[in-house]
Amino acid sequence: MDLLSNPAVVWFLIGLGLLILELILPGLLVLFFGIGAWITALACALFRIDLNVQIAVFLVSSLLGLVLLRKFLKKRFFDRKNTEIEDQLEEFKGRRAKVVSDFVNGSGQVEFKGTMWKAESGAPLKKGDSVIITGKDSITLIVNPNKSQEK
Numbered sequence: 001m002d003l004l005s006n007p008a009v010v011w012f013l014i015g016l017g018l019l020i021l022e023l024i025l026p027g028l029l030v031l032f033f034g035i036g037a038w039i040t041a042l043a044c045a046l047f048r049i050d051l052n053v054q055i056a057v058f059l060v061s062s063l064l065g066l067v068l069l070r071k072f073l074k075k076r077f078f079d080r081k082n083t084e085i086e087d088q089l090e091e092f093k094g095r096r097a098k099v100v101s102d103f104v105n106g107s108g109q110v111e112f113k114g115t116m117w118k119a120e121s122g123a124p125l126k127k128g129d130s131v132i133i134t135g136k137d138s139i140t141l142i143v144n145p146n147k148s149q150e151k
Contacts, residue, residue, distance in 0.1 A: 007054060011041035028074050029066070036062025092133045096146060099129040110143060117141045 003009050015037030022030040039061040040054055049057070097112040103125040110119040110131060119141040125131060135142035 006044075007051075008041045008044035011037050011044055011054070011058070015041060028070055028077075032065040032070065033058075033062045035065055036060075092136050092141065095133050097131050097133055097141065097143060099125045099127055099131060102126050110141060112141065119143045121145070 015034045018030050018034030018037055022028070022034060036058050040058040043049060043057050044054060092112070095112065097110040097117070097119070099108060099119075100111050100116060101109045103119075103121055106122060107118065107120050108125060110117050112133065118139060119131070120137075121131065121143045123145050125143075125145065130146040131143035132146050133141050134144050
């Protein structure tokens, strides 16, 4: 029990608990308080400080980290989906595909890179037509007629 009377150990355990809680709670919020507790543990290990100073170090380090780093870290680690989707769309957008079945009610199939894809178009398309891919919705390509092929 002498170990738990050391403030550095107590703050370290509080920080560990908060970091584990961050894994359960979304939002990248509790993380900064866990790091603040670890900074306080380090300060307690290096210096002999009283409880009021410990709480001040904890609050200042936690809130500074929250204000200065949360937006950056959230953008860095959690907004990747948008860039990945854009990168995947770039592989398809503007490329040509060939219609392999007549479009009925705006839906049909096209061949792109040797693979058959479900496709949708606002224009009537016949088998053998060439189309330009303008978008992608999950596993369905959005296509328009290839105007350079029209007479």
